[in-house]
Amino acid sequence: MVFMAGLDYFVCGSGHWPDVYDNNNNHNLLVCEAKTERSWLCFLVPGVRGGILSILEISNLSLSFGGVKALQDVSFRVPENTITTVIGPNGAGKTSLFNCISGFYKPQQGTIRYQGEVLAGVKPPARAAMGLARTFQNIALFRGMTVLDNIKLGAHVHMKSGLLSSLAYFGAARREEMAVRREVERHIIDFLEIDHIRRQPVASLSYGLQKRVELARALAMRPKVLMLDEPVAGMNREEKEDMARFILDIREEWDVTVLMVEHDMGMVMDISDHIAVLNFGQVITEGLPADVQNNPEVIKAYLGNSDMDSLRKKLNPQREVA
Amino acid sequence: MRIGDAKQTYEADEAIWTSPTQKFWFALFLLALLVFPLMANAYLLYLGCLVGIAVISTTGLNILTGFTGLISLGQAGFMGVGGYTVAWFSLNTGLPFPVTLLLAGLLAAAVGILVGLPSLRVKGLYLAIATLAASVFLHFIFAEWESVTGGMGGLSLEPAHLFGVTFQSDFRMYFIIVPLAVLMVFAARNVFRTRIGRAFIAIRDRDISAEILGIDLLRYKLMSFALSSFYAGVAGGLFAYFYRVVTPESFPLSMSIFYLAAVIVGGMGNLLGGILGAAFMTLIPEILKLLTAALTPFYPNAPVFMSPMLEIIFGALIVGFLIFEPHGLAEIWHRIRRFFSLWPFRN
Ligand SMILES: Nc1ncnc2c1ncn2[C@@H]1O[C@H](COP(=O)(O)OP(=O)(O)OP(=O)(O)O)[C@@H](O)[C@H]1O
Numbered sequence: 001m002v003f004m005a006g007l008d009y010f011v012c013g014s015g016h017w018p019d020v021y022d023n024n025n026n027h028n029l030l031v032c033e034a035k036t037e038r039s040w041l042c043f044l045v046p047g048v049r050g051g052i053l054s055i056l057e058i059s060n061l062s063l064s065f066g067g068v069k070a071l072q073d074v075s076f077r078v079p080e081n082t083i084t085t086v087i088g089p090n091g092a093g094k095t096s097l098f099n100c101i102s103g104f105y106k107p108q109q110g111t112i113r114y115q116g117e118v119l120a121g122v123k124p125p126a127r128a129a130m131g132l133a134r135t136f137q138n139i140a141l142f143r144g145m146t147v148l149d150n151i152k153l154g155a156h157v158h159m160k161s162g163l164l165s166s167l168a169y170f171g172a173a174r175r176e177e178m179a180v181r182r183e184v185e186r187h188i189i190d191f192l193e194i195d196h197i198r199r200q201p202v203a204s205l206s207y208g209l210q211k212r213v214e215l216a217r218a219l220a221m222r223p224k225v226l227m228l229d230e231p232v233a234g235m236n237r238e239e240k241e242d243m244a245r246f247i248l249d250i251r252e253e254w255d256v257t258v259l260m261v262e263h264d265m266g267m268v269m270d271i272s273d274h275i276a277v278l279n280f281g282q283v284i285t286e287g288l289p290a291d292v293q294n295n296p297e298v299i300k301a302y303l304g305n306s307d308m309d310s311l312r313k314k315l316n317p318q319r320e321v322a
Numbered sequence: 323m324r325i326g327d328a329k330q331t332y333e334a335d336e337a338i339w340t341s342p343t344q345k346f347w348f349a350l351f352l353l354a355l356l357v358f359p360l361m362a363n364a365y366l367l368y369l370g371c372l373v374g375i376a377v378i379s380t381t382g383l384n385i386l387t388g389f390t391g392l393i394s395l396g397q398a399g400f401m402g403v404g405g406y407t408v409a410w411f412s413l414n415t416g417l418p419f420p421v422t423l424l425l426a427g428l429l430a431a432a433v434g435i436l437v438g439l440p441s442l443r444v445k446g447l448y449l450a451i452a453t454l455a456a457s458v459f460l461h462f463i464f465a466e467w468e469s470v471t472g473g474m475g476g477l478s479l480e481p482a483h484l485f486g487v488t489f490q491s492d493f494r495m496y497f498i499i500v501p502l503a504v505l506m507v508f509a510a511r512n513v514f515r516t517r518i519g520r521a522f523i524a525i526r527d528r529d530i531s532a533e534i535l536g537i538d539l540l541r542y543k544l545m546s547f548a549l550s551s552f553y554a555g556v557a558g559g560l561f562a563y564f565y566r567v568v569t570p571e572s573f574p575l576s577m578s579i580f581y582l583a584a585v586i587v588g589g590m591g592n593l594l595g596g597i598l599g600a601a602f603m604t605l606i607p608e609i610l611k612l613l614t615a616a617l618t619p620f621y622p623n624a625p626v627f628m629s630p631m632l633e634i635i636f637g638a639l640i641v642g643f644l645i646f647e648p649h650g651l652a653e654i655w656h657r658i659r660r661f662f663s664l665w666p667f668r669n
């Protein structure tokens with residue numbers, strides 16, 4: 001089973017990992033069973049949709065900046081182990097929603113529940129430690145560090161060594177650094193095929209590679225929910241296909257729930273299990289890709305009221321993603 | 323020409339010296355440091371000690387300003403805390419120097435944490451001014467808290483001692499200062515091989531993203547302040563043992579600017595740069611003095627013209643490096659090294 005295969009990787013790192021995964025074991029089985037008919041369980045049966053399978057639950061969230069209402073009464077759920085995508089026109093509030101989940105914006109109203117726990121009052125670093133990892137719309141790599149150090153930084157919350165042992169780089173600090181290095185090399189750098197650039201400063205990389213390094217850094221955070229803000233924006237076709245494949249593989253192999261914001265409809269329709277549509281800060285619909293695709297309100301949101309055909313074409317693109 | 327080699331283990335890959343050539347040059351450098359006091363005259367020995375103290379303090383400020391991106395004009399104040407701590411403990415307790423220096427570092431670190439508290443809210447110029455205010459306040463305490471600091475007259479202290487050995491000469495002090503400088507630079511290097519150093523750099527480069535990725539900004543900013551002022555405290559303590567007197571004027575505000583200049587000229591966020599900057603900035607006034615002495619026979623007025631030159635040169639260096647070589651002397655050094663490591667195939 002996929003999850004079990006993932007287990008030894010965490011065991012080989014620092015000692016505090018396995019317990020998290022042990023707790024979830026029976027849970028995992030449940031998800032596996034549910035998976036084949038996920039759509040049924042998660043979306044169509046009202047009782048189950050709100051049940052244990054929602055890892056993230058956003059209720060009545062409102063956020064405004066002065067007069068700008070970035071989010072208004074937003075409610076939706078992110079079913080566990082799915083790829084859930086938030087779409088919507090520019091300025092709809094998608095990034096603001098991510099920032100609320102990360103704890104960077106404080107919504108004026110509403111709650112965010114993560115694994116059943118209300119997040120209000122939990123600081124951003126603590127949220128990261130709980131397994132909420134993300135990438136940023138405008139690449140936010142640290143320019144003063146190499147690719148490898150950027151990725152290792154993602155593991156920060158799972159490391160413990162203090163100042164004294166760091167100054168001496170002896171014993172615990174050194175062992176911990178080496179364990180992280182091994183983990184990052186074996187499970188992230190190889191997986192994302194970025195071996196050749198690990199020594200380079202991030203500023204020297206192409207846009208597509210920078211996005212990949214950001215994904216690598218988010219993976220080093222050992223996420224339970226991986227939030228990707230426009231993971232393929234600005235990429236060429238080949239890079240997009242690679243990224244789509246990585247996202248699908250991550251969901252399978254890492255036991256991760258993916259919450260994504262993306263404008264590329266081809267990719268969205270291809271890999272999403274669940275889609276929520278945001279317009280002017282409000283959720284106008286959510287559901288399976290096929291449902292959302294043909295929802296007239298969605299088409300209207302995207303296209304103004306104009307040319308329905310071109311809009312429909314945009315929302316139902318030829319399959320260009322593998 | 324050096325050839326890159328593939329590493330067998332991650333340990334080897336992450337070592338500080340990754341090639342035999344590097345190890346060789348470093349061993350040679352250590353040997354030179356060891357031989358230097360045996361060959362040097364009193365004046366060079368004096369300069370060697372000053373450079374050593376400056377290297378420690380510059381490395382500290384580099385951690386804070388160069389690596390964590392927090393500008394501080396409080397370095398002289400933190401050095402003062404260290405200097406007075408050493409003076410007070412050696413006068414009142416007779417503790418040996420490793421203990422007094424440690425106490426100097428720790429007390430300075432504690433003060434550094436207090437001074438760093440505003441750094442969560444203010445950045446850049448505002449933080450510079452906040453630290454400047456703290457520095458003025460410390461200066462005020464040094465001058466006014468007479469029962470402890472001796473007021474304007476300051477404190478005179480006995481030479482450093484350990485196991486019955488006293489370190490009254492520059493020659494002996496050299497063997498405290500320079501090994502400690504080497505050790506502390508290495509300790510700083512180690513920090514940047516671990517998660518703590520990465521957190522500092524992340525805060526400098528993008529603090530908001532760093533926080534979302536799991537870095538507690540206040541904790542790491544204060545840690546950087548503590549570490550930086552620990553270095554300053556130890557440097558100040560060595561300064562006290564070296565001159566054997568501390569007064570409020572031993573740690574003037576211009577000293578803070580001196581260290582900021584050393585970090586900028588050397589190369590912000592580069593430990594080698596800090597060393598080069600410290601040496602360079604310490605030696606400039608001396609070169610200027612030599613120049614003045616050489617000119618005086620021909621222009622009797624030379625000292626009048628030359629004495630304000632120091633401030634002008636410091637200022638010009640800061641501005642010049644910021645504009646033309648923001649990566650400082652370290653970058654110049656790397657260019658030279660690249661030239662030789664690729665020679666004769668490319669230049
Ligand atoms: N920090 C802020 N201060 C003021 N207004 C903001 C801030 N962040 C977002 N907004 C506003 O909130 C609204 C939603 O912005 P947001 O960035 O969430 O949109 P988005 O859906 O991510 O758009 P895009 O697809 O262009 O990335 C916009 O009107 C934006 O101007």
Ligand SMILES: [Mg+2]
Pocket residue numbers: 094095096137
């Ligand atoms: Mg956005």
